[in-house]
Amino acid sequence: MDSNGDEPSKKTQHYVSAVEVAKKAGVSRSAVSRAFTPGASVSAKKREKIMAAAEELGYQVNDLARGLLARTSRLVGLVVTNPELGYRSHLVAALTKALIHRGSVPIVINTGRTEEELVAAQKTLFGYRAEATIILSGSPPSSFVELARRNGQPLIVLGRSETGADDVNIDNEGAGREAARVFLANGFRTLGFAGTVSRTPTTVERENGFCREATAHGAKVIMGHGGNSDYAGGQEAARQLFAGNEHPQAVFCVNDLVAFGLIDHVRRHTNLNIPDDLSVIGFDDIPEAAWDTYNLTTFRQDPALMAEHAVALLDQRQSEPDRPPVHDRLSTHIVLRGSARISASTKP
Amino acid sequence: MDSNGDEPSKKTQHYVSAVEVAKKAGVSRSAVSRAFTPGASVSAKKREKIMAAAEELGYQVNDLARGLLARTSRLVGLVVTNPELGYRSHLVAALTKALIHRGSVPIVINTGRTEEELVAAQKTLFGYRAEATIILSGSPPSSFVELARRNGQPLIVLGRSETGADDVNIDNEGAGREAARVFLANGFRTLGFAGTVSRTPTTVERENGFCREATAHGAKVIMGHGGNSDYAGGQEAARQLFAGNEHPQAVFCVNDLVAFGLIDHVRRHTNLNIPDDLSVIGFDDIPEAAWDTYNLTTFRQDPALMAEHAVALLDQRQSEPDRPPVHDRLSTHIVLRGSARISASTKP
DNA sequence: GGATAGCGAGAAGGCGTTTCTGCATCGGGA
DNA sequence: TCCCGATGCAGAAACGCCTTCTCGCTATCC
Numbered sequence: 001m002d003s004n005g006d007e008p009s010k011k012t013q014h015y016v017s018a019v020e021v022a023k024k025a026g027v028s029r030s031a032v033s034r035a036f037t038p039g040a041s042v043s044a045k046k047r048e049k050i051m052a053a054a055e056e057l058g059y060q061v062n063d064l065a066r067g068l069l070a071r072t073s074r075l076v077g078l079v080v081t082n083p084e085l086g087y088r089s090h091l092v093a094a095l096t097k098a099l100i101h102r103g104s105v106p107i108v109i110n111t112g113r114t115e116e117e118l119v120a121a122q123k124t125l126f127g128y129r130a131e132a133t134i135i136l137s138g139s140p141p142s143s144f145v146e147l148a149r150r151n152g153q154p155l156i157v158l159g160r161s162e163t164g165a166d167d168v169n170i171d172n173e174g175a176g177r178e179a180a181r182v183f184l185a186n187g188f189r190t191l192g193f194a195g196t197v198s199r200t201p202t203t204v205e206r207e208n209g210f211c212r213e214a215t216a217h218g219a220k221v222i223m224g225h226g227g228n229s230d231y232a233g234g235q236e237a238a239r240q241l242f243a244g245n246e247h248p249q250a251v252f253c254v255n256d257l258v259a260f261g262l263i264d265h266v267r268r269h270t271n272l273n274i275p276d277d278l279s280v281i282g283f284d285d286i287p288e289a290a291w292d293t294y295n296l297t298t299f300r301q302d303p304a305l306m307a308e309h310a311v312a313l314l315d316q317r318q319s320e321p322d323r324p325p326v327h328d329r330l331s332t333h334i335v336l337r338g339s340a341r342i343s344a345s346t347k348p
Numbered sequence: 349m350d351s352n353g354d355e356p357s358k359k360t361q362h363y364v365s366a367v368e369v370a371k372k373a374g375v376s377r378s379a380v381s382r383a384f385t386p387g388a389s390v391s392a393k394k395r396e397k398i399m400a401a402a403e404e405l406g407y408q409v410n411d412l413a414r415g416l417l418a419r420t421s422r423l424v425g426l427v428v429t430n431p432e433l434g435y436r437s438h439l440v441a442a443l444t445k446a447l448i449h450r451g452s453v454p455i456v457i458n459t460g461r462t463e464e465e466l467v468a469a470q471k472t473l474f475g476y477r478a479e480a481t482i483i484l485s486g487s488p489p490s491s492f493v494e495l496a497r498r499n500g501q502p503l504i505v506l507g508r509s510e511t512g513a514d515d516v517n518i519d520n521e522g523a524g525r526e527a528a529r530v531f532l533a534n535g536f537r538t539l540g541f542a543g544t545v546s547r548t549p550t551t552v553e554r555e556n557g558f559c560r561e562a563t564a565h566g567a568k569v570i571m572g573h574g575g576n577s578d579y580a581g582g583q584e585a586a587r588q589l590f591a592g593n594e595h596p597q598a599v600f601c602v603n604d605l606v607a608f609g610l611i612d613h614v615r616r617h618t619n620l621n622i623p624d625d626l627s628v629i630g631f632d633d634i635p636e637a638a639w640d641t642y643n644l645t646t647f648r649q650d651p652a653l654m655a656e657h658a659v660a661l662l663d664q665r666q667s668e669p670d671r672p673p674v675h676d677r678l679s680t681h682i683v684l685r686g687s688a689r690i691s692a693s694t695k696p
Numbered sequence: 697g698g699a700t701a702g703c704g705a706g707a708a709g710g711c712g713t714t715t716c717t718g719c720a721t722c723g724g725g726a
Numbered sequence: 727t728c729c730c731g732a733t734g735c736a737g738a739a740a741c742g743c744c745t746t747c748t749c750g751c752t753a754t755c756c
Contacts, residue, residue: 015499018712029712030712030714034714063712064412064416064421065710066713067712068744069711069713070712070713071742083440083444093430110444111448127410128421129412150406151363292613293612365742376703381744385745390703413742414743414744415744
């Protein structure tokens with residue numbers, strides 16, 4: 001009974017439109033549109049008939065046309081560099097999930113950090129009338145912020161605070177200070193910091209917080225800087241930190257990947273035992289930090305929470321487009337594991 | 349001189365359209381359209397003038413309207429579950445990069461594997477008239493394939509071959525056989541396989557290839573199955589493999605994460621030394637496999653190459669929509685590191 | 697002077713939403 | 727029982743923005 005004769009097996013090879021549904025259901029195309037608009041005035045019976053026809057034909061509202069009229073799409077852009085790396089992969093996953101949950105459709109622009117590339121990404125997003133842009137990495141140039149504002153497109157920056165846009169970030173400097181305090185409270189006087197030569201605000205803040213707190217209390221801080229904030233960078237930093245005849249008793253690493261590289265270097269090239277001879281603290285608490293090999297004490301940064309806050313910020317911005325930029329600061333806390341010889345009572 | 353008086357600082361608060369650019373440049377709106385269409389007949393001088401006006405106004409072609417007319421957008425959908433996990437995070441990164449390089453715009457639908465969720469993802473993608481869909485995980489239900497075909501939307505499946513769509517995959521069974529052969533050639537007679545209880549085609553093929561080759565040559569294979577194919581799953585599998593009084597001399601793990609979990613379990617809970625007492629081979633060759641701690645011998649699966657092939661398949665499908673499904677099989681090769689006591693000469 | 701490239705103007709087409717208007721129906725009052 | 731106003735629903739038309747096509751005209755080149 002569902003093999004209706006009026007539609008032979010001609011090759012459709014195109015998306016069915018509302019007119020076809022209207023014809024099939026014997027109604028006007030406005031009625032079809034209303035049937036798909038919640039709260040529109042259509043009788044229940046007619047709506048049902050229309051839905052049945054739509055289902056049978058495989059009709060799907062054309063969001064391109066809808067967006068054209070609405071002057072915005074449900075598309076939300078995510079601009080990110082190296083989305084496969086460490087914490088960022090988790091953040092991207094959490095964001096895409098949160099956005100989809102919200103009813104948005106995430107576009108992921110995987111690109112470099114240069115101004116040109118960022119501008120190109122933004123243009124693409126403008127072209128699709130994206131509802132908003134979320135930047136995960138790289139400082140957006142001021143022209144970026146300005147253009148988004150001019151076009152009325154909300155812009156959320158993650159992990160940067162110095163821009164004129166809404167952002168959600170964590171207290172990197174505070175965490176750095178806390179790391180220093182924890183080390184000091186456990187009697188370490190010669191400390192180390194493992195960072196990178198590419199000085200992003202995030203890493204600089206962690207470094208500053210740590211170093212200032214440490215030196216303010218008379219401790220010595222030895223610095224090691226790798227090329228990138230990844231495993232190899234951690235190895236390089238370790239090479240620098242453990243090259244001289246004086247080495248740190250405790251090292252704070254700019255993130256977990258760096259900590260892993262550092263730990264592996266230490267295990268392989270020195271006789272130091274972790275944590276007996278050397279305490280290590282990382283940052284991010286990615287799943288690998290909990291692995292037996294590393295069992296890393298680190299600062300927890302919850303990607304799901306950050307994604308949630310980013311989406312909340314987006315909602316707020318849309319309801320109040322004109323209010324001043326909001327800076328949302330998430331707290332972090334240290335997760336004690338076995339890589340640092342720290343007594344739990346000294347945890348602040 | 350660029351503060352032109354004819355545009356006072358009125359709040360634009362909307363995207364500028366082609367008519368505004370036309371007015372500003374003193375040309376017709378068709379000319380604007382032509383200027384943005386490569387290969388259209390516009391004089392260089394006029395195009396330049398138009399582009400200057402567009403630049404100044406911040407004009408950006410509305411891809412929604414363009415897509416409406418073209419009946420397709422440059423959007424390409426990526427449907428994926430747990431995009432943050434192991435190899436998949438690298439694949440997603442490589443795909444987004446390759447797609448952007450191609451001029452497409454990737455939509456990432458991060459969702460579950462249930463049929464409902466996949467259908468919802470597909471509907472979203474249809475709604476935006478996505479140029480194509482790429483599925484990274486989860487077997488698409490046959491309705492999915494059928495609907496994509498009916499709508500003329502190319503569908504590329506990664507890591508599954510049993511579907512009626514184009515796919516790119518690797519020779520999992522062959523790799524499994526090779527793993528067994530390498531172990532056998534090095535004198536191991538009691539082998540182990542670390543897999544998962546959730547039997548996806550990928551894992552089943554690797555397991556089958558390994559077990560059949562091994563048993564065909566008279567070796568014994570002990571099986572261990574964790575819950576998921578991740579670190580914790582590897583630990584569980586190890587618990588099973590090393591619980592009895594007879595344990596394997598060499599274990600093939602369904603992927604690198606499982607191998608890491610297994611190695612860590614062995615190091616912590618047994619006296620066995622890797623690779624002296626136990627050889628381990630993994631699968632994927634994610635960056636962590638090269639880390640000092642693991643130094644894992646594993647099968648290399650290049651995400652960039654797979655992404656490249658997926659995009660190539662997409663190009664081909666678009667130029668020849670009606671040809672039968674193509675099954676693109678990539679080769680893998682084993683990467684010898686320190687986790688397996690294997691002499692290089694025995695590598696096939 | 698005739699061919700031609702370039703350009704402006706206008707209109708159609710793609711598809712869904714929204715507004716406006718007309719019609720039918722229903723309830724209530726005379 | 728009849729009529730009027732209110733109400734709900736349906737259809738027509740306009741709109742959003744771009745591309746493409748046609749047509750007619752002008753500047754340009756040989």
